[in-house]
Amino acid sequence: MRIVVLLKAVPVVGNEKLVDGWRVDRSAGLEANGNDEYVLEAGLKLVEQHGGELVTLTMGPTPAMEAIRKALAMGAARAVHVQDPVLAGSDTLATGLVLAAALRKMEYDLVLAGADTSDGQGGIVGAAVATRLGLPYLSYAAHIEPDPSAETIRVRRISAAGYDVIEAPMPAFVAGTQLLGEPRYPSLRGIMQARSKEIATWTLADVGVEASSVGSSAALTEVDSATPPPPRAGATIVREAPEIAAERIVEFLASRRLV
């Protein structure tokens, strides 16, 4: 199986360095997006079971390299890094265009992506990329099971009531969740091997997208303002014995009309 994993490098939540008020400084300190690591792990297991090759695809600035190297150390065979200064400030629409364009230049049976990213939190780019490529879209995956002989993929999709077992022919696009299982740690051997693995850098021209369709100048969303949330008043501290403490909680609930 040929698998492409969409891997985004994101700032560490709560540790973002902000510039100009609200823009996040992506020049350092990026890590692999949490949900992307779950699908990467699932993809590595699929390759171990069924053979084939796993390639990561990243759109992002130079510091994304650290997350890419980690993915290579975990077991990805090689990486594609779409990197171009004009991409800075791209919105979800442009991101979907660029990732779809890059995937058109790659070969795969399966594209895997995290259900959402911790920085953007939109959770829509996967569906947009799949739709642009005409791929079946299987989302919120808790389990992925291919049938290579039938060239189909089966996914447990989290539903409101439990989960749905859904199925589609490959090639297909699967967006996955934490339920796929803990990602492995890179082994020392993996880290050594990663050094000789190929990281192809593609420019926007390489993937064939016009510069006028991407970046902050093309973004169809604009931030008007960014302010810290109103501070909470600070906690009232209760240190009494359990009987009194419980009474204090009930009184507090009553004072706020919550009981």
Add this chain to the structure above:
Amino acid sequence: MAGEIWAIGEIADGQPTRLARELATLAAGLAAESGRTARAVLVGPDASTAAESLAANGPDVLAVDADPGDRPVAAVIAEQVAALARDRQPSFLFVGASNDGRDVAGMLQALLDWGALVNAAGVRWQDEAPQAEMSVFGGRLVTLSHLAADHGIVIVRPSSVTAEEAARPGKVAAIAPAAVDPLPAVRIVERIAEASAAVSIEEAPVIVAGGRGVGGPEGFAVVQELAEVLGGVVGATRAVVDAGWIGYAHQIGQTGKTVKPALYVAAGISGAIQHKVGMQTSGTIIAINRDPDAPIGEFADLMVIGDLFEILPRVSAGVRARRGG
């Protein structure tokens, strides 16, 4: 005339979801403010019936009686709404931030090439366009953003607005599904119900959540008891979900759910940033923790230092006594 404002709703058990009612209420409010027309769109096998109910929230409702058969409904909604949008040229599409809603929004973005404001926790009308409020960077900032075009998609979180019935209900128009090029086939083979999954944690007015401090799966009994007494549901941290003490459907925070209940009781939860991002905008936060230095004290309203097993049952009893007395 300025383009319409559409609320794209979902149907569950033949009725519009609560989120669909919130979107309809929001669209009606923004339309009233802007002099535009609000319209709700429902797509599904029960669309006409559900539409009669949704019309109570104000907007006229377009009911597309499309049977998804064994296809996931998101693709069917996206195909039909894209066809309707091309035909009728609305300005703004409001979609819910549910799993299906996000799938619909992503597909619509690709089908229409429209921009999208995601994860809105509130929407107002500003300078002839919707302006979305969003909590970003682990809650350190609240941003206000607008669409830089006269059309676009806005994805709205559950409980961002309160669903209200309008003084005058809207009218329902049932229409036949448009003939569309279907999105690639995905087939539902089986639908599995799991009792533990059927928790609508994002819509709950009260959440009582447990972390490592509950000690094990059986420790959740006292958490569950208080949740029931308060008319709420049980939440959890990632650590205890990973440990298998409770199901993923209960997980709050990064890679889990983001919630905004009126009351959040955090029992044995330290308040690490990964959890905080999912619950910090809750109305009232009460923390019960043995560690006086737990970070949750920095954003709780009431911080009770003590043993949750000693305290929670007494709070449950106290609330019951208060109701009974």
